[in-house]
Amino acid sequence: MVTNYEHLRKLQVWRCTVCLAVAIFTVSLQVPCFAKNDHFYLSPTVIAAKSAYIENHGSATLEDETYKELRIWRRWEIVGTRVMADVAVVVSLQDPQEGSKPSRSLVHLELIDTKSEETVYSASGKTVRDIVRELAKRIEKKEQ
Numbered sequence: 001m002v003t004n005y006e007h008l009r010k011l012q013v014w015r016c017t018v019c020l021a022v023a024i025f026t027v028s029l030q031v032p033c034f035a036k037n038d039h040f041y042l043s044p045t046v047i048a049a050k051s052a053y054i055e056n057h058g059s060a061t062l063e064d065e066t067y068k069e070l071r072i073w074r075r076w077e078i079v080g081t082r083v084m085a086d087v088a089v090v091v092s093l094q095d096p097q098e099g100s101k102p103s104r105s106l107v108h109l110e111l112i113d114t115k116s117e118e119t120v121y122s123a124s125g126k127t128v129r130d131i132v133r134e135l136a137k138r139i140e141k142k143e144q
Helices: 004-036 044-048 060-073 128-143
Strands: 051-057 087-094 106-113 119-125
Touching: 044 106, 044 119, 044 128, 051 060, 060 087, 060 128, 106 128, 119 128
Parallel strands: 051 087
Antiparallel strands: 087 106, 106 119
């Protein structure tokens, strides 16, 4: 025979289980939203910039590709010194993590405000083209 205490105990355990399941479900729904919005903020410096200096920490090919993609985009005038630029476009190669499938290095691109020396944008991708196109889309979206 089930006593009143045992019945209350089972009910309490069941309530805790349901609350935990609801909490986990709610958090799991939020995570994709955060992942999509992690690039929500875009610095006004990036939007207002008129000139850029390319700072290469990779290969000569990487610098050429960066120059080519920025020229195609035609958003910024490419200048020869960091002092003349509104933003420095710092490009480098990241080695893939051990055990990861891609054997090719990832491109990492950072935009640095040349006045404050703060990083105002950062992204990694397979190619400079992918990163620049994504940045262009985000800026266009902000300007609308």
